[in-house]
Amino acid sequence: MKIAFYGSSLLSSYWNGAATYYRGILKALAGHGHAITFYEPDAFDRQQHRDIEPPDWARVVVYPATEEGLRSVLSHAPEADVVVKANGVGVFDRELLEGVVRLARPDALRIFWDVDAAATLDEMRDAPDHPVRHALPALDMVLTYGGGPPVIAAYEAFGARRCIPVYNALDPETHHPVPPDPAFACDLAFLGNRLPDREARVEEFFLRAAALSPDRSFLIGGNGWETKYMPGNVRHRGHVYTAEHNAFNATPRAVLNVARDSMAHVGFSPATRVFEAAGAAACLITDAWEGIELFLTPDVEVLVARDGQDVADHLAALTPERAAAIGKAARERVLAQHSYALRGDQVAAILAEHVARILEAA
Template sequence: MSYDLVVLGLSLSSSWGNGHATTYRALLKAYARAGRRILFLEREQPWYAAHRDLPAPDFCTLAFYDSLDDLTRHGPAIAGARAVMVGSYVPDGLAVARMVLGHAQGVTAFYDIDTPVTLATLERGACAYLSADLIPGFDLYLSFTGGPTLERLERVFGARRARALYCAVDPEAYRPLDILPLYDLGYLGTYAPDRQPALERLLLAPARAAPDLTFAVAGSQYPADITWPDNVMHLDHVPPGEHAAFYAAGRFTLNLTRADMVKAGFSPSVRLFEAGACGTPIISDPWPGLETLFSPVTEILIARDTSDVLRTLHLMEEPERKAIGARGRTRVLAAHTAAHRAEELDRHIAAAALEGAAVSA
């Protein structure tokens, strides 16, 4: 079988400890609805194998490979595809990228779900899944980060075509639910050392200061020595199928951004769009470009310190809270669904193929 798109990504089968799986699921499901045939190639890893929540997707073919040698059996599919996309954090990513660039005859793309982290590690010479010399080899560099970073990718790193392809949400999976709030503020996110100070400032400190309020943190890999306040419930993992219920169970949801992404700006987390689609009002840390996605005050709330969070939780009236959530949902449905991203992806691939054909001629 020939494929319209072959993807080599970190994981599609397991959302445990990573946000890549939900991103790929939403994007590829929407892309398949346009009649596209998709093959996803995933490196077999024991930690994902033990936590699979989508072992057999119905929108694409999912195949596992055990090693680089095993990957070569998929060489014909890679060579014959209309487009081949390599994602960030793929194990043995350097070798995988070289293999793809050596075999693919269609459009090649690098899909960077971690652009600021990638560029920071490239500058230190410590990126395990991409090297600067490989970037000009791809027809497309699709980035989770927009804004000035795109120009930097082309000017400094030699990317042929750097284009933003933000994360998105599947509105069928993320929608308002008729659930009474169980906590005042919830946060959904895997532990990250550079996000922890913000979690301390914008959730744990408010929890200690307001024992009359309730909080929830859902995410894996938090150190065992973290002392959770008595009014903070910690859940080790919430599978994607229960994300909407988690958002609905909070009066507000908290969005936190990793340090490299704050510095780069224009790096929305998928949690923004998920919570927004569920109609849950979002309290976010500030970063450049956020205002291009949501209008502050009317569609999203910005918190810089503990007092900002406490003021919102204690003083905002219920009609205003619901109105902010509804406006945020309207914004997401208008511009940030998986269908929007699938259309963008198709346009980028078509443009790269057209330009490539013109150069060959």
């Protein structure tokens, strides 16, 4: 099938945390024989901070972030069997969604792929004129990268015909154990961009833990933290490119995951970083959220913290041997149950089921 995917960026993870999710899912889908074209705007300096060049498993069209560029890429929507609009493109989100609904062929599968479902649903509750609310009757389904039963129920209550979570996962070809890199040496590392709905939780789980552990070293990576006050035992790395993720995860004693506010509230929303860290056999400490045990077993494959004090306590008790054992167990779990190959199988089955349903109706 020909798939037209309108998203933020496949080529760059710069201010674009969904990049590795897109790569993993779409690479796996291409392995099922689907022909994928990814349309991404030239915006937010992403093209100046590429992590990868256009891959051989997808055609990438980079278009100017202008009305003319928008019209140009939407003109190709009628050529596709499957038309996908992902949220968070950052420019012309409403126009892209409306254009996909309007221009896709009547027999094409229309999908809204929500990589921040909890936040989108909050917006929809507060805005009766939200573009997703208007589009739902014309969409065949909503796919999300997390949220579990609460997100499914919420989307269906808004009128979605189907809502199916397709969770983050691991591509072992890109995220795997590597030798330590002194540039990332520390007791605890955190990777994530500075965002309004994450900052307070980073203050609690990372910065407070650092303040409580003055004899330990901490490293924070991601955009936007350069102006943030931090304890003296915290180093700021800045943007960490995808090619550096393995060393960033494999070198520290432990790696911290901090969910954004909405995802922590809803639960069932493991961030991409969870699987990437596990793939590198990192010892992961995560803030507590409902559903974690569906992905990793607490105290065996992951350490769970309720607050910064718990993080500090975990670090104080964490020996190199236990950290290595937790990282090894996490890697084995995600390789067995949470690979992008498996997620690709899931999405391929969803597409095949839709085609079979159309043929049956005909």
